[in-house]
Structures are given as structure tokens and as C-alpha cells.
Amino acid sequence: MLYPLKFNPILKEMIWGGKKIPQKLNVDVDEDVKIGENFAVSGLKSDQSVVNNGPLAGKNMMELIETYKGDFLGTKVYQQFGSNFPLLIKYIDANDDLSIQVHPNDEQAKIKHNSFGKTEMWYVVDAEANSGLVSGFSKQTSAEEFEQYHSSGKLMELMQKHPTAAGDTFFIPAGKVHSIGAGNLIAEIQQTSDITYRIYDFDRRDKFGNPRELHHELAMDAMNFSDNESGKVEYTAKDNESVNVAACQYFTTNVLNVSGVVNKDYSQLDSFVILMNVGGKCTIKSADATIELNEMEATLVPAAIKGLEIAADETAKLLEVYIEG
Structure with missing residues (x-):
């Protein structure tokens, strides 16, 4: 019954x-609608992904987990998370700068929001000329020095800025200050959490003329003031080989460039796999189903599926995401 699943897009209107x-x-x-995000695979209670292909069309994420349990998530993943899908898979279009922000870790989020924390990573799908982003402080700092920069209107001088190009990858652990700059199209993998503490929003106002809420005290508690690491991951992509770009307790992500046909063996993996298309198009075949995966789409391969054939007429760029036990 299980096969590679595709879901209805969950589009999010954003000021940026x-x-x-x-x-x-x-x-x-x-x-007049500005779409900032697509939740391509989501288990958020307020935004449950709904299947749009094959016999399971119309089923939402929670129904899938409750029905198939370890066959869907992986035995260890199901034992750890139960009916809570552990990752949120997004595509982000930053037509304007996002706020300078930070996310809490698991302990802070549990106490304050009864939620998971938010460690994430970014893969730059495309970047316009002169695009960039913020990741980390420009130097190790302190709460007192941060407040001085903030109150004097010089906060951006304390931010570490990076130019961006397609293929750039950044790992953003909870506590790292960050912001996606205008002109970036981003694939984001993160813990299932929608908690963001805005630090600075460039004095913008929403379409009703109201400033967006800032979360200064919460952000001060969450920030890692000693984090002046860029978070940028250096890697060399290889045709038809999975190249690791992120490995943490929350997710593992590989870059997989497909040229022709590649066969994937997941027999030793006790986890679902998400494939995000970040360039080109491909066909994905399991034993019982075939799907087309176009750029900016994602598919979830249930844990019970232990092998795939991925084929591209020309080339396709995929992100391969799972949870290692």
C-alpha cells in the first residue's frame, strides 16, 4: 500500500x-498576494500535509502515522516521536529581507511553548545578483555588547553577512542569529516547530500599517552570543552519489545530483526519506509506483520502502533527508 507520497502545497503569505x-x-x-513559503511536507497540527497522489490521496500526515506507524516513519523514529512528524520541509522565496531572528533550543521551547526547538539548514536553490544572508555574529560578543549595538541602531554591524549563490548550504543550529536576504530561493529542512523570535525587522509595517511583533526578551534568552561561526558547509557534489551536507541528531541531509539513472538502497536505514527537488526533474520508481518530481516539489518515501530507482532525462538535483538512529 505504501509508495512515494506527494502532498498538496501549503502556501504561506508573508510580508517579504x-x-x-x-x-x-x-x-x-x-x-497582490506575496507567497513567502511552501510547507512541502508538514506535520504541524495547524498545517497537516495532505497526500495528492495515488490510493492514499486525501489522507493527512497524522492519519498516515497513526495507520502505518513504524512502516511509515521508521521503527525508532516512531518510538521517539509517536504521531508527531519530526521535520518541517519548506521552500522559501525571499523577495525582501527576512527579519533578524533566532530560534530556541529544545529545552527552552519545551518550557516556554511546549514545543520542539528549531534547528534548521538552508540550501540555496537560486540567488539573484548581489543576494546574501546573515548567519552568526561577526565576532564573539556578550549580552551587554549586543544591547549596546541594538540600542544605538548599529545592530547590523554585529551580524555576519555572506554573499549567496546556487548550491550554497548553511547549517543553522538553535541559538544562531540569522536572516535570509532578498533575492534568495531557499530549500529549508528544520525540526517541526514554528517558533521564531524576531530581533529586528528593519522598521517594516504590514499591509495594515502595523509593525510586526518583536520578541526581544525571548531572543536574548535564546541567543548564543559566542557563535561567530558562518555555518556554511563546504562540499563537492558528485553525480549519482549522496554527498553529506548536514548531520545532527534531528536530521541528516545529502546532496544527490542525478545524471541518467541511480539506484538507492535504503535497506540499512530505519527512517522515512524525503527527496526535495532543487533543480531539474526526475522520475522516482518504487516497487509499486512511479512518480514525477519537478523542481520545487518534494516526496516522502515511507520507511517500509527499501529501494528506489531515480532517473533523469538530463540532470536533477535532489536533497535527500532522513533521521539516523
């Missing part, structure tokens, strides 16, 4: 969003 995501997905939205 644009038009790239609905255009890539061929989805119509009103002209």
Missing part, C-alpha cells in the same frame, strides 16, 4: 514573499 513559488508550482494566487 514573492511570486516564485506559485510560478514554479503552477499554482494561481491573487496578484
Whole structure:
């Protein structure tokens, strides 16, 4: 019964969003709507992904987990998370700068929000000329020095800025200050959490003329003031080989460039696998089903599926995401 699953997009209107995501997905939205994110695979209670292909079409994430348990998530993943899907898989279109922000760790999020924390990573799908982002402080600092920069209007001088190009990858643990800059199209893998503490929002106002809420005290508690690491991951992609770009307790992510046909053996993996298409298009075959995966789409391969054939007429770029036991 289980096969590679695709889901209805969950589009999020954002003040900093644009038009790239609905255009890539061929989805119509009103002209004045700015789409910032697509939750491509989500188990958030408020945003449950719903299957749109095959016999399970119409089933949501929680129903899938409750029905198939370890066959869906992996035995160890199900034992750890139960009916809570552990990852949130997004595509982000930053038509304008996102706020300077930080996320809490598991302990802080549990106490304050009864939630998971938010460690994440970014893969730059595309970047316009002169695009960049913020990741980490420009130097090791302290709460007192941070407050001085913040109150004097010089906060951006304390931020570590990076130019961006397609293929750039950044690991963003909880506690790291960060912001995605205008012109970036990003694939994001993160813990299942929607908790963001805004530190600075460039004095913007929403479409109703109101400033967005800032979370200064919460952010001060969450920030790692000694983190002046860039978070950028150096790697060399290889055709038809999985190249690791992130490995932490929450997720493992590989870059997989497909040229022609590649066969994937997941017999030693006790986890679901998510494949995010970040360039080109491909066909994915399991024993019982075949799907097409276009750019900016994602598929979830249930843990019970232990082998895939992935084929690209030309080339395709995938992110391969799972949880290692």
C-alpha cells in the first residue's frame, strides 16, 4: 500500500514573499498576494500535509502515522516521536529581507511553548545578483555588547553577512542569529516547530500599517552570543552519489545530483526519506509506483520502502533527508 507520497502545497503569505513559488508550482494566487513559503511536507497540527497522489490521496500526515506507524516513519523514529512528524520541509522565496531572528533550543521551547526547538539548514536553490544572508555574529560578543549595538541602531554591524549563490548550504543550529536576504530561493529542512523570535525587522509595517511583533526578551534568552561561526558547509557534489551536507541528531541531509539513472538502497536505514527537488526533474520508481518530481516539489518515501530507482532525462538535483538512529 505504501509508495512515494506527494502532498498538496501549503502556501504561506508573508510580508517579504514573492511570486516564485506559485510560478514554479503552477499554482494561481491573487496578484497582490506575496507567497513567502511552501510547507512541502508538514506535520504541524495547524498545517497537516495532505497526500495528492495515488490510493492514499486525501489522507493527512497524522492519519498516515497513526495507520502505518513504524512502516511509515521508521521503527525508532516512531518510538521517539509517536504521531508527531519530526521535520518541517519548506521552500522559501525571499523577495525582501527576512527579519533578524533566532530560534530556541529544545529545552527552552519545551518550557516556554511546549514545543520542539528549531534547528534548521538552508540550501540555496537560486540567488539573484548581489543576494546574501546573515548567519552568526561577526565576532564573539556578550549580552551587554549586543544591547549596546541594538540600542544605538548599529545592530547590523554585529551580524555576519555572506554573499549567496546556487548550491550554497548553511547549517543553522538553535541559538544562531540569522536572516535570509532578498533575492534568495531557499530549500529549508528544520525540526517541526514554528517558533521564531524576531530581533529586528528593519522598521517594516504590514499591509495594515502595523509593525510586526518583536520578541526581544525571548531572543536574548535564546541567543548564543559566542557563535561567530558562518555555518556554511563546504562540499563537492558528485553525480549519482549522496554527498553529506548536514548531520545532527534531528536530521541528516545529502546532496544527490542525478545524471541518467541511480539506484538507492535504503535497506540499512530505519527512517522515512524525503527527496526535495532543487533543480531539474526526475522520475522516482518504487516497487509499486512511479512518480514525477519537478523542481520545487518534494516526496516522502515511507520507511517500509527499501529501494528506489531515480532517473533523469538530463540532470536533477535532489536533497535527500532522513533521521539516523
